[in-house]
Amino acid sequence: MPPKKTDFASFSFSSLEDNTGLFLRIAEAKTNNLFFNFFKSSEVKISDYTILILIDANKAIRQGALAKTLEIKRSNMTKIIDSLHKRHLITRTVPPTNRRSIELKLTDEGEALISNHKAKVDEAEQNAFSMLTKTEYDQLRVILKKISNIDH
Numbered sequence: 137m138p139p140k141k142t143d144f145a146s147f148s149f150s151s152l153e154d155n156t157g158l159f160l161r162i163a164e165a166k167t168n169n170l171f172f173n174f175f176k177s178s179e180v181k182i183s184d185y186t187i188l189i190l191i192d193a194n195k196a197i198r199q200g201a202l203a204k205t206l207e208i209k210r211s212n213m214t215k216i217i218d219s220l221h222k223r224h225l226i227t228r229t230v231p232p233t234n235r236r237s238i239e240l241k242l243t244d245e246g247e248a249l250i251s252n253h254k255a256k257v258d259e260a261e262q263n264a265f266s267m268l269t270k271t272e273y274d275q276l277r278v279i280l281k282k283i284s285n286i287d288h
Contacts, residue, residue, distance in 0.1 A: 184216065
């Protein structure tokens with residue numbers, strides 16, 4: 137189901153009316169809530185799923201690089217990675233060339249989890265942005281990648 141439309145017709149944002157950051161934060165909160173609701177009955181969180189997808193797409197990615205890319209504090213990333221490792225969704229190895237880093241790889245269980253949730257994630261994505269035309273959606277993605285400094 138698409139996100140509920142909020143009636144802001146009588147709501148004043150005063151001097152914040154032109155504040156892009158405010159509306160970006162509200163939009164983020166609304167889309168996050170939608171994704172959290174989709175994953176509420178699942179054994180996996182959207183953050184776990186996202187990290188598993190990125191580990192799969194970037195074979196032997198280092199934990200620090202993943203934390204930096206996602207703007208997650210190292211201590212928080214460690215907790216997430218520990219949880220994924222304890223659930224046998226990833227493996228952690230210390231590469232011989234750099235004993236201070238940790239490389240992450242998916243296990244068969246991690247790959248299965250991604251496969252089992254892909255349709256649900258795609259549906260949540262479609263619902264979260266259903267108020268946009270395809271062109272608007274594509275433009276939004278380009279703009280967000282630009283803001284995020286991601287060039288592909």
